[in-house]
Amino acid sequence: EKRYLKLSKIFDYFSEMEIDISWYKKNNFSQPANTNLQTLNTIIKNCKKCKLHKTRINTVFGEGSANAKVMIIGEAPGKDEDISGKPFVGRAGKLLTEILSSINLERNDIFITNTVKCRPPENRNPHDDEIKSCSGYLDEQIKLINPKVIVLLGKIAANRILNIDEPISNLRGKKYFIKENNIPIIVFYHPAYLLRSPLQKSKVWEDLKFMDNIITNHDC
């Protein structure tokens, strides 16, 4: 079912469709062209910008609605995600889906992705150079989806977006802004951490209420 196109062929198609991808060819994401999520997905599928491309089975672009109110950013694809090409489908993902449905958010109301789009071997943390190589894609996804709130799951995502290296317990329950946009950003415990520390699960409810408040009061 899967057929892969040569990158040069894809570039030809884009130019035929009059989609400007010179920003990609130049490896420069500071001024991305007006591309869309599908185009970006195709580019990521062919990406070899960092060494994670060598060991991946599938890239994990992310999934959900292009008009999602809530954009959730995790750490990196794990084994199940690498095999399926979908984010958060393993144990942590099931817990995340349960947490979201407790406030009536379906997986389709959100867009969910990770700081890197390829699985780090043995599920190690992604290295700084890998996060950096992949960061243009995440920035572009945020721009295209333009959610009402961004939820960072765990320390790796918090560190990547907020540039703050602190324990999650200090970061949660606060609203952050970065200079690139005026989207409120909040930090949650990573569901994988909640699986290991079930006592912390009660805190999730506070985090959800905090998030819900931001979505509801966003316009003021």
Ligand code: URA
């Ligand atoms: N953990 C993550 O951070 N991301 C996934 O996609 C799955 C598990």
Ligand code: SF4
């Ligand atoms: Fe490209 Fe990101 Fe995958 Fe690295 S992790 S190969 S930068 S898509």
